[in-house]
Amino acid sequence: MEYITATLDMADAIRNVLHTTIQSIYPKYYPKEVVDFFCQHHSTEHILDGILSGNMGVITDGNTIAGTGCYERNHITGVYVLPHYQKQGYGSQIMNHLEAEIIKNYDTVSLDASLPGVLIYEHRGYKTVKHGICELENDVKLVYEIMEKKLRVD
Numbered sequence: 001m002e003y004i005t006a007t008l009d010m011a012d013a014i015r016n017v018l019h020t021t022i023q024s025i026y027p028k029y030y031p032k033e034v035v036d037f038f039c040q041h042h043s044t045e046h047i048l049d050g051i052l053s054g055n056m057g058v059i060t061d062g063n064t065i066a067g068t069g070c071y072e073r074n075h076i077t078g079v080y081v082l083p084h085y086q087k088q089g090y091g092s093q094i095m096n097h098l099e100a101e102i103i104k105n106y107d108t109v110s111l112d113a114s115l116p117g118v119l120i121y122e123h124r125g126y127k128t129v130k131h132g133i134c135e136l137e138n139d140v141k142l143v144y145e146i147m148e149k150k151l152r153v154d
Contacts, residue, residue: 001090003097006056006068011047013065014058018042021080029115033140038114042078050077057097059090069094074106079117095124103151113145125149 006014019039026035050056056070059081067081067090076098081090102109112132113121126147134142 001059001061001066001093003057003059003093005054006051006058008048008051010058010065011044011051014047014051014056014068015042015044017058017065017068017082018047018078018080020082024083025116026114030142031140033136033138034142037134037136037142055101057094059094061085066090067094069098071098071102074102074109076102076109076111079111091120092124099149099151107152108148108150110146110148113147115144118145118147121145121147121149 019042022035022038022042026038047056050070053070053072055072056068058065059067059069066085067079069079070077076095079091079094079098081094099109110129111121111126113126113128118128126149128145129148130146132144132146134144136142
């Protein structure tokens with residue numbers, strides 16, 4: 001298991017991680033409109049922006065990109081692990097790397113948690129500070145948790 005900074009030639013593999021994970025996991029929690037929203041949000045252009053920011057990384061099992069994570073300032077913007085690699089520590093390693101980068105400049109980290117991620121983040125010490133809502137097509141509402149964690153205690 002190795003976490004490295006993402007490069008432009010990894011964009012297609014990262015898109016595969018994002019879309020495979022969303023299409024496999026999210027339908028268990030959300031209606032089709034939400035699944036479609038997340039897939040559209042994680043477009044190739046969005047992925048390229050993340051890579052160019054220098055704040056996106058990938059975790060590999062040697063040859064395969066098993067997961068990805070990204071942050072902007074003190075906000076974790078996404079953590080995704082292919083279903084086959086879940087519950088094996090890949091997500092924890094991604095979070096460890098993202099938090100290690102963020103703590104260099106910030107005392108607190110935040111993220112928007114999807115329903116499948118809330119318990120995972122709570123186990124890492126994140127607390128819900130408010131609920132977000134996004135209106136989608138067909139009167140569907142995406143409700144999510146806005147969570148924070150103190151990285152440094154004064």
